[in-house]
Amino acid sequence: MSEEKKTPVKKKKPAKAAKPALVIVESPAKTKSIGKFLGSKYRVESSKGHLIDLPRSSMGINIQNNFEPLYITIRGKGKTLGELRKAAKNSSQVLLATDPDREGEAISWHLGRALSEVNPKISRIEFNEITKDAVLKAVEHPRDIDMLRVDSQQARRVLDRLVGYEISPVLQKKFGSRRFSAGRVQSAALKILCDREIEIESFIAEEFWEFDAHFSGTNSKPKDKETLFRLAQVDGKKVAVTNKADADALAARAEAAEFKLASRKTSERRIKPLAPYITSRLQQDASTRLGFRAQKTMSIAQSLYEGVELGKEGSQGLITYMRTDSTRISATGLEQARTYIGQAFDAAYLPEAPVQYSKKAENTQDAHEAIRPTDVSRTPESVEKYLDRDQYRLYALIWRRFVASQMTSGVDELVTLEVHGGTKSTPGTRPSEATTELHGGTKSAPGNSDDSLVFRYSSSRQVFPGFRAIYPLGEEKVGYVPTFAEGEALKLVDLIKQQKFTQPPPRYTEASLIKAMEESGIGRPATYVPTIGTLDKRAYIERKGRQLIPTKLGRVVNDIMAAHFPEIVDLKFTANMEEKLDSIAAGENDWRHMLGDFYPNFHTTVERAGDEIADQTHLVRIPLDRDCPKCGNKLMQKLGKNGYFIGCSNFQGGCRFSESIPLGTCPVCGGSVVKKKGKKGRGFFGCANYATTGCEFTMLETPAKRTCPKCDSIMGQKVRKTGITLTCQNPECKHVIEETAEDMPADNTGEGAT
Numbered sequence: 001m002s003e004e005k006k007t008p009v010k011k012k013k014p015a016k017a018a019k020p021a022l023v024i025v026e027s028p029a030k031t032k033s034i035g036k037f038l039g040s041k042y043r044v045e046s047s048k049g050h051l052i053d054l055p056r057s058s059m060g061i062n063i064q065n066n067f068e069p070l071y072i073t074i075r076g077k078g079k080t081l082g083e084l085r086k087a088a089k090n091s092s093q094v095l096l097a098t099d100p101d102r103e104g105e106a107i108s109w110h111l112g113r114a115l116s117e118v119n120p121k122i123s124r125i126e127f128n129e130i131t132k133d134a135v136l137k138a139v140e141h142p143r144d145i146d147m148l149r150v151d152s153q154q155a156r157r158v159l160d161r162l163v164g165y166e167i168s169p170v171l172q173k174k175f176g177s178r179r180f181s182a183g184r185v186q187s188a189a190l191k192i193l194c195d196r197e198i199e200i201e202s203f204i205a206e207e208f209w210e211f212d213a214h215f216s217g218t219n220s221k222p223k224d225k226e227t228l229f230r231l232a233q234v235d236g237k238k239v240a241v242t243n244k245a246d247a248d249a250l251a252a253r254a255e256a257a258e259f260k261l262a263s264r265k266t267s268e269r270r271i272k273p274l275a276p277y278i279t280s281r282l283q284q285d286a287s288t289r290l291g292f293r294a295q296k297t298m299s300i301a302q303s304l305y306e307g308v309e310l311g312k313e314g315s316q317g318l319i320t321y322m323r324t325d326s327t328r329i330s331a332t333g334l335e336q337a338r339t340y341i342g343q344a345f346d347a348a349y350l351p352e353a354p355v356q357y358s359k360k361a362e363n364t365q366d367a368h369e370a371i372r373p374t375d376v377s378r379t380p381e382s383v384e385k386y387l388d389r390d391q392y393r394l395y396a397l398i399w400r401r402f403v404a405s406q407m408t409s410g411v412d413e414l415v416t417l418e419v420h421g422g423t424k425s426t427p428g429t430r431p432s433e434a435t436t437e438l439h440g441g442t443k444s445a446p447g448n449s450d451d452s453l454v455f456r457y458s459s460s461r462q463v464f465p466g467f468r469a470i471y472p473l474g475e476e477k478v479g480y481v482p483t484f485a486e487g488e489a490l491k492l493v494d495l496i497k498q499q500k501f502t503q504p505p506p507r508y509t510e511a512s513l514i515k516a517m518e519e520s521g522i523g524r525p526a527t528y529v530p531t532i533g534t535l536d537k538r539a540y541i542e543r544k545g546r547q548l549i550p551t552k553l554g555r556v557v558n559d560i561m562a563a564h565f566p567e568i569v570d571l572k573f574t575a576n577m578e579e580k581l582d583s584i585a586a587g588e589n590d591w592r593h594m595l596g597d598f599y600p601n602f603h604t605t606v607e608r609a610g611d612e613i614a615d616q617t618h619l620v621r622i623p624l625d626r627d628c629p630k631c632g633n634k635l636m637q638k639l640g641k642n643g644y645f646i647g648c649s650n651f652q653g654g655c656r657f658s659e660s661i662p663l664g665t666c667p668v669c670g671g672s673v674v675k676k677k678g679k680k681g682r683g684f685f686g687c688a689n690y691a692t693t694g695c696e697f698t699m700l701e702t703p704a705k706r707t708c709p710k711c712d713s714i715m716g717q718k719v720r721k722t723g724i725t726l727t728c729q730n731p732e733c734k735h736v737i738e739e740t741a742e743d744m745p746a747d748n749t750g751e752g753a754t
């Protein structure tokens, strides 16, 4: 942005106007607000991201010369760099104001090297928020480039380049396709997803039973009888009933038992506020609470950080820098929060002293702050009219979480009721038959113990909301507490027994993958989004709702990586590399030394893999004994972005014929059943001959792998919670098979779900 000339000159101009200082930021969105804060003595320009980097077309690292990177001006960025050079030449000094993290430090370093020949007066300024105070303070405290941070960033760049550019050609050669590539952090993340998929596939559902009961006392209120008590213990052990016979026996035993309210305990629980957001937690919460993808969260957060037009106030940064793994809060932040809480709430909500959240000793990048509003007095409601809906929702989340972090704990009251029951103890009564049956008649019944069956009910009630007044943890459930007195004899009203099946572990979502990456130490604030983005871009994962599912392509790559590059996909190894990058920034490790430690073994592994990995083209291109209906060449089964499909072997020659893999035989005309796209993009299955002969056969259910045992036709499968229903699609047969989880074969997944 060029400086505006103001026509009404109030002050006398000095004889010769001093040259302004040049401030360079990373993104154009920031130039306006920063320019206004600094006034006419400064000129603010943007580098529009990276200008200098490793080349794309070659490795760009001189490994023999101690891993010297060969940096070049990024294609298309020459003009921007030229303009910055010109501006630097006409400036009194250059202040590099890129983002306050390692990547920003590296951008400043590159800029400094490129501009020093035209203006040697170059220094770095850093601010964590784009507010007038922070920016003015920063220009008063210029410093030198922090080479430790730069070196850590260089080490990351070179390390990722070595891994990506050495492994990918091996994969591409073995698979005979340029679609295959590998990278450092994303290979470890892909393995997390593939391991879970294998767990799900090999999962065998186990049957278990749950028992709930209603009780009534002498003077019960109607609501007392509606309270459901869960059977928690039988004969002093956890309930472990795994079949219907045992369930019936236990039910009979309970129905024959006598009950009383054994205990009624009240306890208090303190619920502590949560630390203010760091990047990963913000991404997780925005995903679960607002349904945002991590990428979306970060771009909205960036817009809030860079500045939003606030009417008369002009453009203001609303939150501090959004890439951070520190929960530290500055003195200003603490003071603002406490002032606000003191004014908006009564004294019970303000702790005596400010709360600092202990930061994890490891993994903490530099001296950052948590993500917080730059001015707590700007409540979400007061700025709502200046924000779009998503900006408002994210700002409100950040604002609430931060203010809540400085409030007092909430208090809940927990009431737990225990109903004990056992064999009727009237003299002369024999133990019920059910009891004997449950124990197989071999052991004696549990005597006259009256607590062999333990039912439990608990309910919690909010006594004091504390921080939850501003940051609710979910809907408040006010549980009813039955009026039964301790020792009161109770009558069993009814017993409800339910057959259940254990569920496989859930697939990862973005939120849970980021959590897993954070917990295993393989992610950093700046890398979560790019890592998932790369898996998306390479079609190694697909999304089903919020679930992330590895594709066939992703599975194939992961198998090869796990077998031949075990270290690269190993979480501990990857976490260890990330720690080493941190230690370089902390000045405890030399970056070239670290690469020297890593590279020789790695390179040997790559060379060995090149020899050992057998040709994998059979996984990518499978010849078929069918001619292409378009050009007459042979057809092939190929592995593409969306899994396998049928394509022409003459693709190189220009034939673009393709069709879906047949999932079965059409029961009407004998053609192939393939997956088709419906009007609203929803998939369905139908006969491939629709286009040629007009066969109208379609099916809504997913084709099953097995055919009908009666007529050998294609069957559709519907997965229920407790099993699978298979329906024969032959209109003259319509045979139905119901399978519960118990008798399901291990391999029950049909190809190509909708």
Ligand SMILES: [Zn+2]
Residues within 6 Å of the ligand: 628, 629, 630, 631, 632, 633, 648, 649, 650, 655, 656, 657
């Ligand atoms: Zn063809």
Ligand SMILES: [Zn+2]
Residues within 6 Å of the ligand: 666, 667, 668, 669, 670, 671, 687, 688, 689, 695, 696, 697
């Ligand atoms: Zn057909």
Ligand SMILES: [Zn+2]
Residues within 6 Å of the ligand: 708, 709, 710, 711, 712, 713, 728, 729, 730, 733, 734, 735
């Ligand atoms: Zn049939």
